[in-house]
Amino acid sequence: xxxxxxxxxxxxxxxxxxxxxxxxxxxxxxxxxxxxxxxxxxxxxxxxxxxxxxxxxxxxxxxxxxxxxxxxxxxxxxxxxxxxxxxxxxxxxxxxxxxxxxxxxxxxxxx
Amino acid sequence: xxxxxxxxxxxxxxxxxxxxxxxxxxxxxxxxxxxxxxxxxxxxxxxxxxxxxxxxxxxxxxxxxxxxxxxxxxxxxxxxxxxxxxxxxxxxxxxxxxxxxxxxxxxxxxxxx
Numbered sequence: 001x002x003x004x005x006x007x008x009x010x011x012x013x014x015x016x017x018x019x020x021x022x023x024x025x026x027x028x029x030x031x032x033x034x035x036x037x038x039x040x041x042x043x044x045x046x047x048x049x050x051x052x053x054x055x056x057x058x059x060x061x062x063x064x065x066x067x068x069x070x071x072x073x074x075x076x077x078x079x080x081x082x083x084x085x086x087x088x089x090x091x092x093x094x095x096x097x098x099x100x101x102x103x104x105x106x107x108x109x110x111x
Numbered sequence: 112x113x114x115x116x117x118x119x120x121x122x123x124x125x126x127x128x129x130x131x132x133x134x135x136x137x138x139x140x141x142x143x144x145x146x147x148x149x150x151x152x153x154x155x156x157x158x159x160x161x162x163x164x165x166x167x168x169x170x171x172x173x174x175x176x177x178x179x180x181x182x183x184x185x186x187x188x189x190x191x192x193x194x195x196x197x198x199x200x201x202x203x204x205x206x207x208x209x210x211x212x213x214x215x216x217x218x219x220x221x222x223x224x
Contacts, residue, residue, distance in 0.1 A: 032211050043115070043201050043215025044154070087152060093211055098167060101154040 006102035019080045021105045023090030024072040030092040035075045038087045080109045114138045115216035117202050123222045132187045132219045134202030141207045143185040148199040161208040197223045
């Protein structure tokens with residue numbers, strides 16, 4: 001049973017566009033939703049995270065929009081740059097500290 | 112700046128052999144993890160340790176055994192590897208049990224021929 005689903009396996013955008021990566025989850029008990037970024041040959045690294053009490057979290061060019069009722073969230077990358085090309089993982093967690101990840105979305109930003 | 116170190120980076124072996132992977136974190140964290148990333152990039156937790164004690168042991172084959180000598184080190188041994196064990200094994204740490212931010216190493220890529 002896949003508890004976290006990322007709707008796109010891959011996404012391609014042009015430099016300067018806004019990339020939108022979508023994620024949905026099943027367990028209402030989850031209250032913490034991080035996005036991790038992974039470059040080839042490296043481990044994932046935390047990019048931005050949101051808690052279920054909020055519906056939006058912004059950090060520079062990266063914004064999470066969260067819809068608790070629909071159990072989905074999205075990561076918006078404004079003004080995408082070629083250096084943003086990476087795999088993005090949506091994660092979910094509760095206070096156990098155990099994170100469950102989606103399959104990841106490979107983002108390619110063309111110059 | 113890398114603070115979770117994994118060795119080796121790559122390992123190629125044959126079915127039935129035993130392999131060991133090492134992980135060390137210099138962040139002073141209490142909790143460490145092993146994740147498996149398969150060929151489709153799915154990340155799945157295998158084990159977590161808190162201060163040398165096993166906390167989480169997901170359903171993994173018994174040929175996998177984690178070992179922790181202190182809270183900064185967490186190794187993974189695989190007895191008698193199988194082809195489906197080919198994957199990237201990622202070590203991670205967090206400040207404490209229940210802390211949400213994971214700090215990952217760069218992984219060990221295992222190929223089983």
